[in-house]
Amino acid sequence: MSSKYSIVVPVRNCARYLPFCIGSITGQAYDDYELLVSNDHSEDGTAEFLETIRGNPNVRILEPPERLPVCRHFDFAVSQAVGEWIMTLGGDDGIQPYFFNLADRLVELARARGIRAISSRRAYLFWPGCEGAYGKTAISYEARFEVAVRDSRRERYRRLFSGGDSYYTLPQMYATSIFHRSLLSEIRAKAGTFYFYSISDANMAASASLLEKRFLECGVPLGWVGTSPGSVYRPKEVLNYLELDHRYGSYDLGDSAMYFWGALRECAVRFGGARFLSSRVFTVALLASLRNRVLEGKIGKVQDVAAANRVSYRLVEAVAGAERVLSAALELPRRAVRKAVSLAAELVRTGESTKGYLKHLDWEDGARIDFAEQSAEILADVLPMIEAAFPVDNR
Numbered sequence: 001m002s003s004k005y006s007i008v009v010p011v012r013n014c015a016r017y018l019p020f021c022i023g024s025i026t027g028q029a030y031d032d033y034e035l036l037v038s039n040d041h042s043e044d045g046t047a048e049f050l051e052t053i054r055g056n057p058n059v060r061i062l063e064p065p066e067r068l069p070v071c072r073h074f075d076f077a078v079s080q081a082v083g084e085w086i087m088t089l090g091g092d093d094g095i096q097p098y099f100f101n102l103a104d105r106l107v108e109l110a111r112a113r114g115i116r117a118i119s120s121r122r123a124y125l126f127w128p129g130c131e132g133a134y135g136k137t138a139i140s141y142e143a144r145f146e147v148a149v150r151d152s153r154r155e156r157y158r159r160l161f162s163g164g165d166s167y168y169t170l171p172q173m174y175a176t177s178i179f180h181r182s183l184l185s186e187i188r189a190k191a192g193t194f195y196f197y198s199i200s201d202a203n204m205a206a207s208a209s210l211l212e213k214r215f216l217e218c219g220v221p222l223g224w225v226g227t228s229p230g231s232v233y234r235p236k237e238v239l240n241y242l243e244l245d246h247r248y249g250s251y252d253l254g255d256s257a258m259y260f261w262g263a264l265r266e267c268a269v270r271f272g273g274a275r276f277l278s279s280r281v282f283t284v285a286l287l288a289s290l291r292n293r294v295l296e297g298k299i300g301k302v303q304d305v306a307a308a309n310r311v312s313y314r315l316v317e318a319v320a321g322a323e324r325v326l327s328a329a330l331e332l333p334r335r336a337v338r339k340a341v342s343l344a345a346e347l348v349r350t351g352e353s354t355k356g357y358l359k360h361l362d363w364e365d366g367a368r369i370d371f372a373e374q375s376a377e378i379l380a381d382v383l384p385m386i387e388a389a390f391p392v393d394n395r
Contacts, residue, residue, distance in 0.1 A: 003058075005033040005103065005178070006083030007095065010073045014091025015045035017127060017228055020371050024094035024224070026056060033100070038062040038077035046091075071195040071203065078184070078194050085118075087178045088200070092127060092226035094371070095175075097379035098386055099222055103178060105390040106147070110216045113149060116180035117171035117208045123221035125371055128363065129229035136362040138369045143357045143382060144219030145389035156209040159260060161289045166256035167263075171215045172205035175223040179208065186211055191270040197263045198244050202256070206263035210271055219356075220386060224371075247308045253301045255294065261286060283309050288319035292327075357382055 007025055011018065018037075025035050035058055039046055050061050064076045074088060085107060089095070096102070106118050123141040126134050159166045171177040173184075187194055187207050197203040208215060244251050248262030261277070268274040276282050287309075291302050306313040359378060361369055 003032055003034045003083045004085060004107075005100070006036060006081035006086045007033060008036045008038070008074075008077045008081055008086065008088045009091060010038045010040065010070075010077040010088070011042065011046060011091035012040040012073075013042045013044040013046060013230065014228075015042070015049050017092040017226065018046060018049050021089060021091055021094050021226070022053060023372060024097065024375065025099075026053070026058065028095075028097065028100055030100040031058065033058060034081070034083055035059045036062060036077055036080055038064065038073065038080075040064055040073050041067050069198070071198055071200050074200045075193050075195040081181070084181055085178045086173060086181060086184060087223070088174050089223065090175070090226065090231070092228040092231065093175045094125075094224040094226065094375070096123070096221055096223055097375045098383045101383065102218070102220060102222060102386050102390070105386070105392060106216060106218055107178075108393070109147060109390075110180075113214070113216070115149070115212070115214055115216050116183040117173075117177065117212050117215040118179075118218065118222075119169055119171040119177040119215055120218040120220060120222040122168055122176050122225050123223070125224050125226050127226065127228040130227050131363070134227065136364050137360070138363045139359060139361040139371070139374055141221065141357075141359040141378060143221060143385075145356065145385050146219045147390070148217050149214050150217050152209045152212050152215055155215075156264070160257050160264075160286060162257065167202055167205040167260040168256065169217070170205040171208045171212070172201040173208075174201040174204065175225045176221055178222070179204070183208065183211065190272075191267075196270065197266045199259050199263065202259045202263040203266075205260060206267045207271075209264065210267050210274060220382070220389075224375075247305065249305050250301060253294075253298060253305075255290060257286075258290060258305070280311060283311050284315055284319055287311065287316045288323055291316055291320040292323055357385065 009021060014021070022035070022037070025033075035056075037050060037059065039050060039061065041063070053059050054061055060080070062077060062080060064073060068076060078086065078088065085103070087095075110116070110118055121142065121144065124137070125139050126137050155170060159170065169176075171179065173179045184194060195203050197206070245262055249255060249258040264274065264277050268277055287302060287306055290305070291299070294302060302316070303313050306316050359374070361374065363369065
């Protein structure tokens with residue numbers, strides 16, 4: 001029997017974080033969903049915890065026949081889902097306490113527009129032990145009560161040249177976005193599998209970008225993107241299972257736009273079209289953009305990517321230099337535009353239609369921060385705003 005939603009959680013050695021992740025789902029007063037947890041031969045007590053929830057009628061517990069690389073584990077788990085709309089989570093993630101309430105509203109908006117991919121703003125929680133990489137932040141949550149239809153092609157190229165978070169707010173079926181199962185069926189029909197690129201969220205962001213002309217973007221987060229020490233300080237064994245392609249940079253290059261480019265190229269091979277993404281002209285332009293935003297200590301890694309793609313690094317440097325000159329020339333008018341936009345935004349913020357909500361906590365703000373308790377506070381504050389901003393049509 002199918003459900004409206006499938007939430008798929010592939011895990012390995014996440015026993016410390018799973019109680020929050022699973023509780024964020026099963027603790028909501030909603031029944032039209034299935035929760036699939038796939039345990040990839042964990043050795044830390046994950047299996048024992050999963051036994052405590054096996055009796056829940058909404059829960060299915062899976063185990064692949066052998067240890068799998070990350071993307072293959074996701075593929076194995078997602079292939080078992082039967083819901084109409086599907087989302088994946090990592091073991092240190094969670095969904096927002098209003099997830100089903102908001103998702104129901106967004107799904108109706110998407111259906112009315114023939115859209116099969118929904119994304120939302122990211123909200124972050126950082127488990128203890130991540131301070132060396134992310135400072136003292138424990139929770140970073142922001143909501144804007146607005147929704148928009150975005151053009152996938154335009155957003156694809158904008159994110160490729162932006163650096164920063166790049167594809168993170170595109171639909172990627174991970175933590176803050178959901179896909180209709182017909183989109184997944186199309187991906188599998190064209191590629192033979194759901195995941196074929198080593199970074200699973202970039203894989204799905206690229207797939208949706210190439211197969212869907214439009215997507216729905218919501219300013220209210222659907223989920224929590226969790227960060228734990230195991231995901232920050234990855235041991236060599238885990239990095240080996242990521243199987244990164246050297247044409248798109250090593251894992252420690254740390255540039256999400258490059259990972260997204262790799263995913264797009266791999267998708268284009270399987271789906272057809274978008275050949276420009278692999279052209280010499282595009283490759284040089286993208287690497288020039290990369291050269292201008294990476295730290296000096298990583299220039300050697302940019303050179304490695306240029307060599308792997310058989311383009312001249314001297315040409316990349318020349319284009320990057322020209323880009324810097326042009327950027328400097330445009331900086332003054334850009335500042336004027338940003339100032340005008342900022343002033344306009346200050347005026348608009350006084351209106352009810354763009355009302356927002358912000359919550360930020362550092363570990364130093366209190367001896368103890370309970371993520372479940374903080375989620376409950378967000379629910380009390382945000383749910384009335386969701387109901388006001390996205391009314392349900394009961395006609």
